[in-house]
Each structure stands twice: as structure tokens, then as C-alpha cells.
Amino acid sequence: MQKKVYTIAGNRLVAADTYELRLKGEGPAGGEFIHLEIPGYFLRRPFSVCDTFKGGLSILYKVVGEGTRVLSTLPEGTPVNILAGLGKGFSASSCQENALLVGGGLGAAPLYLLAKELKAQEKHVSVVIGFNKADEIVLQKEFEALCDHVTITTLDGSVGIKGFVTDVLKATLLNYDYFYTCGPMIMMKGVCSMLSGHGEASLEERMGCGAGFCYGCTIQTTQGPRRVCKDGPVFKKEEIVW
Amino acid sequence: MVKDLSVTLGGLRLKNPVIPASGTFGFGLELAGDMDLNVLGGISLKGTTREARFGNPTPRIADCTGGMINSVGLQNPGIDALVSEKVPALRKVYGGAVIANISGFSVEEYRECCAKADACEGIDLIEVNVSCPNVHGGGLAFGTSARAAAEVTAAVKSVCHKPVFIKLSPNVTDIVEIARACEDAGADGLTLVNTFLGMRIDIARRKPILANTMGGFSGPAIFPIALRMVYQVARACHIPVMGCGGVASARDVIEMMMAGATAVQVGAQNIRDPFACPQIIAQLPSVMEELHIDSLKDIKACI
Numbered sequence: 001m002q003k004k005v006y007t008i009a010g011n012r013l014v015a016a017d018t019y020e021l022r023l024k025g026e027g028p029a030g031g032e033f034i035h036l037e038i039p040g041y042f043l044r045r046p047f048s049v050c051d052t053f054k055g056g057l058s059i060l061y062k063v064v065g066e067g068t069r070v071l072s073t074l075p076e077g078t079p080v081n082i083l084a085g086l087g088k089g090f091s092a093s094s095c096q097e098n099a100l101l102v103g104g105g106l107g108a109a110p111l112y113l114l115a116k117e118l119k120a121q122e123k124h125v126s127v128v129i130g131f132n133k134a135d136e137i138v139l140q141k142e143f144e145a146l147c148d149h150v151t152i153t154t155l156d157g158s159v160g161i162k163g164f165v166t167d168v169l170k171a172t173l174l175n176y177d178y179f180y181t182c183g184p185m186i187m188m189k190g191v192c193s194m195l196s197g198h199g200e201a202s203l204e205e206r207m208g209c210g211a212g213f214c215y216g217c218t219i220q221t222t223q224g225p226r227r228v229c230k231d232g233p234v235f236k237k238e239e240i241v242w
Numbered sequence: 243m244v245k246d247l248s249v250t251l252g253g254l255r256l257k258n259p260v261i262p263a264s265g266t267f268g269f270g271l272e273l274a275g276d277m278d279l280n281v282l283g284g285i286s287l288k289g290t291t292r293e294a295r296f297g298n299p300t301p302r303i304a305d306c307t308g309g310m311i312n313s314v315g316l317q318n319p320g321i322d323a324l325v326s327e328k329v330p331a332l333r334k335v336y337g338g339a340v341i342a343n344i345s346g347f348s349v350e351e352y353r354e355c356c357a358k359a360d361a362c363e364g365i366d367l368i369e370v371n372v373s374c375p376n377v378h379g380g381g382l383a384f385g386t387s388a389r390a391a392a393e394v395t396a397a398v399k400s401v402c403h404k405p406v407f408i409k410l411s412p413n414v415t416d417i418v419e420i421a422r423a424c425e426d427a428g429a430d431g432l433t434l435v436n437t438f439l440g441m442r443i444d445i446a447r448r449k450p451i452l453a454n455t456m457g458g459f460s461g462p463a464i465f466p467i468a469l470r471m472v473y474q475v476a477r478a479c480h481i482p483v484m485g486c487g488g489v490a491s492a493r494d495v496i497e498m499m500m501a502g503a504t505a506v507q508v509g510a511q512n513i514r515d516p517f518a519c520p521q522i523i524a525q526l527p528s529v530m531e532e533l534h535i536d537s538l539k540d541i542k543a544c545i
Contacts, residue, residue, distance in 0.1 A: 001276050003517055042461055042514055043305040067305070083516070206301040206451075208312065208513045211276070213268035215288070215317045216303040216513075218296070225296050225317065230272075 001211050002085050008078045009056060011071075016135040017063045018106065019072050021047075023080065024056040032089035032110065032202070032233060034059065035210035037081040038067045044083065045071075046207050046229070048110035048182070050139075060109040060138055086210050090180050090200055090234050092117040100176035100199075101147075102165050102191050103129040104183025108139050110202055111182055115146055124148050126174065130165040130187070134158035166190040189242045202234045245527040246537035249283070251482055251505045252367055252405030252430050254339050256283035259538060260495060260523050263486050263509035264289050264343035264369065264409070265314065269328040273516060274335050281520050284339030286433075286507060287328065289371050290359075291344075292351045294320035299453040304442040309461015309488070309510055311440050313454035316345055316374055321355045325362035333364040340364055343409070345371040349397045352384075357401040366405075369484075370398055373411030373436035374458075385411040385436075388423035395427035407484060409433040412464075412471055421475040433484040433507065434475060435468045461510040464488040469501050476502020476543055490518070492525035496533065502543040 006025030014020045023034075034057070035044040045067055047059040063069050074080070092099075092114060099118050101111045108129045118125050125146070130153040131137050137159060143150045151168055152160030161168055165187060179199035181191045188201045205228040208216030212230025219228055221239045226232060247258035261284040267273065270285045279285070297317030304311040319328070324342065332340060342359040346352035352370060359368050372385035372394055384390045391408065398406055408424040410417060412435035421432055437458025442451040450456075468487020476483045485503030489495060490511040498506045511518040526538075535541055 001516065003515070037514075041305060042308060042510075043303070043310050044514065206303045208303040208310065209516060211272070211516055213272035213516070214266060214303075214312070214513050215268070215297065215314050216312060217300060218302070218314075218317055219300060220296060 001083055003081070003083055005079050005081055006056070008074055008076050008080060010076060011074055014060070015138045018060060018136065018138060019063070020050075020058055020060055021071070022056060022058045023082070026055065031085035032087035033210075035083040035086055035207070036071075038071050039074075040070060041067050043208065044210060046086070046210055048202070050109035050112050051116070052113065060106050062106055083210060087229060087233050088231065090114045090202070092121055092123075094198070094200070095123055095178035098124045098176045099126070100174055100179040100195070101125065101127045102169070102179060102181040102183070103127070104165060104187040105131060105136065106138070107181070107183030107187075107202070108143075111180060112139050112142060114180055115143065119146055126176065127151065128153065128165045128168050130154070130183070132156070164190070166194055169194050192237045192240065192242075199237045200234050201237060201240060203228050203232055203240070205229075243536060245530045245535070246539070247523070247526055249505055249538055251284075251339070251484070252407065254366055254405070256339055256505060258283040258523050258526065259499065259503075259505040260519055260526075261286055261339070261341065261484065261505055261507045262512050262519050263507035264341075264371065265312070266509045266512040269324075270332045270336060271328065277517060277520055279336045280338060281523050282338050283505065283523075284341055284367075285332070285336065286341040286343050286369055287324070288318055289316045289343045289345045289374060290318045290321050290324045290355065291316055291346060292321055292355050294318065294323065301451055301453055302457070304451040304457065306440070306442060306459065306461065306463070308463030309459055310513060311442060311452065311457040311459045312437070313452045313457030315454065321358050325358055325365070329362055329364040339366045341367045341369050343369045343371050345374055349394055352394050353397040353401055356398040356406070360402040360404050367407060368398070368402055368404055369407045369409050369433055370394060371409045371436070373409050373413075382411055382413065385420065386414050388420045391420050392423040392427035395424045395429045399428040405430040407431040407433050409436055411436050412467065412487070413439050417471050418474050418478045421479050425479045425481050429481060431482040431484065431504075432475060432479065433486055435464075435471050435487045438464055438467075460488065462488045462490050465490070465494060469498060472498060472503050473501040492522050492529040495522060495526065496529060496535070496541060499538060499541050500543070500545050504542060
């Protein structure tokens, strides 16, 4: 865990109510998520790292309440206080050759960073990401530029295949030896029960400290109580009690 | 001039009065890799019960103006794991005061757990939590009645040789009455205050944010109330008080001590900023300089 002050290098609307926040700062951020202080709010908010680049990182967030609304108004150049290097992320090395990434909504964000890592390890990466409708789609071009096979689903059929990501998993013969999923709990539950192979899911929980010492985000797993912020947020399929 | 930050608490010499409050710093070990724990005057460990507890379902945390609500519900590995694993491991990296925080569901459970904590070499002081708002039929039930608080105090004192501090709830009509009852029953000191019972509602979903509906509110918003209670109790009792509630800065520490606290616990601020305690300790000398304070011992209850 590192406490840092980063500077906003960009905070732009990229989809309906959805923003990309680019943060500049020194040091190896690492970790699965950052815990970001929003001016006027007591607790920090956790955000999955979507991408890293020289001298910074980016996150995607949706305006869902007052805190994220305030965040969306912060202009370029604003200093933000973050805790970086938090959480245990996806294990790219668990995949032998063929990875399957299944995302829902902003669950696509951490999968993008994972896809980059998998491609750096010269693995074959297939991606299935679902959204409600066309104006909510994020990262489509980025995934298409990076991955071997990208399928988009929308509930209203406005883009890609009409339906849920699980409809695609049902209808398609997928060649993978390990899968990774991030998105709404109900989607991940469906994905994990449908896919017979090994895989991991990134869970979400309201957090306090974000660093494993307040025990505010503990869940029950098959291995006993685990802190989502420190022991996760990524857990193996077999560990999760749905 | 070199500033003297040391204080004496229950016969223990603390290098400074700043102590992370129970439940806001785990068992210390969780943060040992991120900071030098030895700057801390003491550490109050996570509340411990006889049996291991999972605690309450999530969500357990809600953000609030000026603070937060938690309903963790005393998740802990049980007293045996505390004394055989957690404390010995912490002792390998930490030399300051180690405070065990004990909770229970019956007088007998309090007595049994405190006896085990008393027998554990690495523990210096025992803090008896009669004020947890997040478990049913335990904790708080003993802290809202002077008679019950005195009964727990007497039972624990009968088996402990180490200093025993009773941690009091602010969710009472007259905290002084309960403080006096604990003192009369033999308590060596008091910690006050625990969290205030509160709740939040997700107005979009029309449901409580917390799975447990209610939880304990803490953070800077409660500081003036906690300070007032410390002031009232410190004037009414002769035993030392650890002041706790909304402390977020070196100035707050000094204010708590001026109200009558011998040592000061920092709680919710650790959740907001894991480095809060080391920062407060680092800032104390310059704030003391500004206020013409040479020794923190000089300002206790000075108003």
C-alpha cells in the first residue's frame, strides 16, 4: 500500500454517465484497485485500475451517487489523494494458452489491464462483454485492437448480439483453458456456474479502509472468512459462495 | 526544546498518548508492512470474544457526513487465537503498549476471556468492551446499565492482575453514572466513547445501506460530544480516561487531554487514512511548540 497524491490528467465522459479518469503520478502503482479520496466525503472510494501507462494510470467510473458526481466535476490539474497498490488481482499466469474474459458493464475495466498482461505473455485472448445498450459501451475499440476475438452483447440488441453474455457462452463453443470475469454479481454467478473450467471472478463490496484492517468487507468463502479488499477482490471460482 | 510526549497510563509508560482504537487497526499486524508500528504509544486490538465470530453480513460500512457507520459485528478469531497467535506475532514487531479489547455475551464469558488475556505475556492492558452496538444480546447490553457494567467490571477485576479499562457507550442517558459504577466496582480506568448508534438509507433502493440496518457512527462529527463526555467523566471519577471519538489531528489529541484524557484513541480516521496515527504523532511536537506546551502531562484536565 502506498499513499500518494496524483494529479488529474483527464476526466472525460466516455459513455452514458461513465467517465475515464486519467491520473498522473510517480511510482509503481501496481495492485488491482486504488482507494480514492473525494473532496467532501469521509471514506475513500475503490476503483479498479483499467490501464497503466508511463507516469500514471486510468480508471473508469460511473456516476451512481453524490460522491461520483463530485468526482466527475473535478478538472484537469486537480490533485487527488489515493491509496495505491491495493488488492490481489487476476492471475494471468494461471492461463496456459487460451484465456476467456467475460465482463459486464464497467467490469470490463479491470479485464482490460488483464488482457494487456495476457497478451504480453503471448496468450490467445477471447473477450465477451455485455452492456445494457449502445451508449453504455466502453473499451470496445481498445479490446478489439488488443485481443484475438471480441464479442459485444447488448440487452436491447442495438450493438452486437442481443442478450446477456451468458447467452453467448451458451451458444458458442469457446476454446479456453482459464476464464476471468468481472461484472454484476448475478452475471458472474451465471458465468461461473456455466463455465466448467477453472477461472476467477473479481468481487465488489462496500469497503472501509480498503487495505485489510477494518474487516468491513468480509465475505464468507469456501476457505472461511475473506476480506474482499485484501484477500481479493479476485477469488477463484471454487472459493466463492454465491 | 525537546517536547515530552510521554504519558503514564494504568502504571504503563507510553512514549506518546496516541493509540489506534479497537476495530480500526486490526491486530496491528495487518499494517506492520506499511508503517513503523513502534511510533505508536499503544495499539488497541480488534474486539475479541470467546468463540471465533464471522460478524454481520455485508454491507457493513456506510459513508456519512463527517464520519462513517460500521456494523462489522465483532468479527474475530476468538480469544485462544488472540493469545496464542495474534499477540505473539505482534510482539515480534511491536514494543509499545498492547491493549486487548474483550467483548462478551455473558458475565462469565467476559471473565473467562479477560483471564486468558491477563495470562498472555504480550498483553499490557485489558479494555473491556461493554458498548458494542453491533451484536445482539451482548456488548452494549452491559454498557447501558450501571448495575450490569459494575457486575462485569467486578467479575473481570476478580481474575485480572493487569490494568482493566472499561470501554463505555455514549448511547446512554447519563454516562457519568455508569462511569462511577465502574470505578466503584474496581475499574483501573475508562475508555470513552464507543460509537453512536446510527443508520443510513439508500433512498434509490428504499432500503437501509447496512445489512444490519443499524450500526455505530464514528468520525470527526462526534468529536464535540465525545469531548464533552470525557470532560464530564474525568471530573467525576478519579481513574484515568482514554479519550476516544472523532479524533483526527494533533490538535484534537491536545483538546481531548485538556478535557481530562490521559491517553487518546484514534478510530475512524484510521479507516479514512491508514497513516493517520503516525502523522498525528509526527505533528504533535510542532503543535505543542505553538501552544507553549513542553510536556503533554502538563495539560491534562487543565481547563
